[in-house]
Amino acid sequence: MSQQIEPDCLPDDLQSSTLLNYPSAPPALSGKLGSSPQPPPLFHVSDQLPSSFSKNTLDESVTTSINRDLHKVIDKTKQVLLPRQNQNALKEWDLWGPLLFILSLSVLMSVISFEEQSSLVFTQVFVLLSVGSCVVTLNSKLLGGQISFLQSVCSLGYCIFPLVLAAFVILLIGKNFISLICVIFTVFWAAYAACSFIASSCSPNRKFLTVYPVILFYSVLGWAIFA
Amino acid sequence: MENKDSYNIVVDVDDTHLDFQDFAQTSALNNNILHDYPAPQTHQPNPVANNEPTSSIWSIMFWSKYFNVDTSQMVKRCTMSLQLDKEFIQDISAENFGPDLWGPFWISTTAIYSIFVSMIISSFISDRLEKPKGSKFSLLALSSAFLLIYSYSFLVPVALSFIIKYFGVSCSIIDVLAIYGYSNTIWVIVPILCIAPYSMIRWVAVAIGFTVSSIFIFRNIKMISERSNSKLNPVIIITIFLLSMALAVSMKFMFFSYAVVSK
Numbered sequence: 120m121s122q123q124i125e126p127d128c129l130p131d132d133l134q135s136s137t138l139l140n141y142p143s144a145p146p147a148l149s150g151k152l153g154s155s156p157q158p159p160p161l162f163h164v165s166d167q168l169p170s171s172f173s174k175n176t177l178d179e180s181v182t183t184s185i186n187r188d189l190h191k192v193i194d195k196t197k198q199v200l201l202p203r204q205n206q207n208a209l210k211e212w213d214l215w216g217p218l219l220f221i222l223s224l225s226v227l228m229s230v231i232s233f234e235e236q237s238s239l240v241f242t243q244v245f246v247l248l249s250v251g252s253c254v255v256t257l258n259s260k261l262l263g264g265q266i267s268f269l270q271s272v273c274s275l276g277y278c279i280f281p282l283v284l285a286a287f288v289i290l291l292i293g294k295n296f297i298s299l300i301c302v303i304f305t306v307f308w309a310a311y312a313a314c315s316f317i318a319s320s321c322s323p324n325r326k327f328l329t330v331y332p333v334i335l336f337y338s339v340l341g342w343a344i345f346a
Numbered sequence: 347m348e349n350k351d352s353y354n355i356v357v358d359v360d361d362t363h364l365d366f367q368d369f370a371q372t373s374a375l376n377n378n379i380l381h382d383y384p385a386p387q388t389h390q391p392n393p394v395a396n397n398e399p400t401s402s403i404w405s406i407m408f409w410s411k412y413f414n415v416d417t418s419q420m421v422k423r424c425t426m427s428l429q430l431d432k433e434f435i436q437d438i439s440a441e442n443f444g445p446d447l448w449g450p451f452w453i454s455t456t457a458i459y460s461i462f463v464s465m466i467i468s469s470f471i472s473d474r475l476e477k478p479k480g481s482k483f484s485l486l487a488l489s490s491a492f493l494l495i496y497s498y499s500f501l502v503p504v505a506l507s508f509i510i511k512y513f514g515v516s517c518s519i520i521d522v523l524a525i526y527g528y529s530n531t532i533w534v535i536v537p538i539l540c541i542a543p544y545s546m547i548r549w550v551a552v553a554i555g556f557t558v559s560s561i562f563i564f565r566n567i568k569m570i571s572e573r574s575n576s577k578l579n580p581v582i583i584i585t586i587f588l589l590s591m592a593l594a595v596s597m598k599f600m601f602f603s604y605a606v607v608s609k
Contacts, residue, residue, distance in 0.1 A: 228485075232485065236485070236486065239485075239486060240485050240486075243485055243486070243488065243489060244485075247488075258413075258448075258451075258452075260406055260410075261406060261409055261410045261412075261413040261448075262410070262413050262448070263410065263413075324416045324417060324418070325415075325416060325417065326417070327417040327420075328415065328416075328417055328420060328448060331452065332452060332455075335452075335455065335456065335459055338459075339459055339462065342462065342463055342466055343462075343485055343488070345466075346466045346469075346485065
């Protein structure tokens with residue numbers, strides 16, 4: 120076997136080559152004494168990148184990859200829905216989790232609905248969820264909120280998870296008093312989790328204007344699930 | 347020597363930059379008189395301050411000036427629309443706070459939400475009453491409510507502002523959009539009244555909705571035409587009232603009609 124370039128070592132290689140190709144590197148103006156001078160960052164490498172590249176993801180089996188992604192989705196769901204934990208959980212956003220929750224909620228609601236309407240209900244819920252989260256995000260951006268678009272769509276999508284639980288409860292026990300309480304509780308949970316994320320990005324005299332669409336979004340879903 | 351020449355050119359470019367500062371100030375003056383003056387695209391230090399011609403229609407910047415409202419401002423405008431206040435057009439004029447699009451969009455959306463919720467609740471009530479069959483609520487009512495309300499509160503104002511311009515009254519599309527959007531405030535309340543399972547109450551509620559919203563629209567459109575010292579054409583007045591009535595009647599038959607108790 121000839122020597123192959125392993126893609127996993129790429130960031131380190133690039134970093135060392137930038138160090139070599141920079142003979143007149145300006146000395147770092149501040150820093151700890153005794154630490155080796157860092158090369159000036161010619162390109163942005165986020166902190167998470169080298170650690171994720173250190174594992175060899177090319178050789179592993181597909182099930183391992185899917186498992187790892189699933190674990191990431193579960194981790195993020197926990198971090199979004201328990202807002203007391205660290206707030207910068209979603210710096211690394213993805214759209215797998217939202218897609219998973221939107222699809223499962225649409226499927227559950229089409230199963231709950233009447234036989235002849237199920238495909239229409241699926242379409243409608245899917246469009247409502249995806250367009251709705253985009254519109255809510257756009258609203259907070261237009262009001263001057265300092266958030267990235269896809270990060271906000273991601274966290275709004277993760278907040279759908281309690282409603283998936285509520286729809287599952289209705290599928291199991293039908294529409295009665297217990298499932299009504301369950302729906303109300305999950306709507307409050309989802310709206311609270313999403314608001315604590317969204318409201319932190321806007322100015323205080325526009326807090327209501329930013330938070331109100333979020334509440335509207337989740338309560339429409341709650342009514343639609345129980346209807 | 348060549349190097350020195352090129353250096354001189356760079357200095358010249360700097361000189362034009364210095365000229366440009368002056369030029370921008372005069373063009374800001376010109377902008378008030380001639381709207382079609384092409385403003386410089388770059389070197390704008392504060393794009394939020396005067397960004398009417400600079401930012402494109404696809405950028406967030408262009409639209410965020412129409413979302414420049416506070417919560418208290420919003421509440422004030424909503425109460426004005428319920429009190430049929432014709433000072434509303436004064437409040438949204440450019441010298442005060444400017445028109446906003448937050449209200450039109452989210453008030454219309456709240457009206458849809460209100461229709462949706464009232465339909466669900468009244469279908470529960472009619473299930474409890476003696477007609478269990480035939481009143482199956484479907485989620486599909488939501489999309490027809492979306493279609494009806496959004497087309498009334500966004501397509502109609504755009505068309506109407508073109509008609510008004512055709513009859514020689516200057517008005518901005520955003521102003522008419524804001525008037526129509528805030529006139530929907532009453533349609534947030536009417537569906538809640540329509541939960542009552544009596545046909546008479548529903549007709550009265552829909553009539554109240556029609557009256558309040560159409561008079562609010564009429565008075566403020568009239569203010570727009572008075573502002574430019576011209577008379578409002580009767581065609582426009584009839585159009586406003588007919589469209590408003592069409593909305594009210596179609597809402598009554600589409601959303602508030604099926605759970606009537608019949609003995």
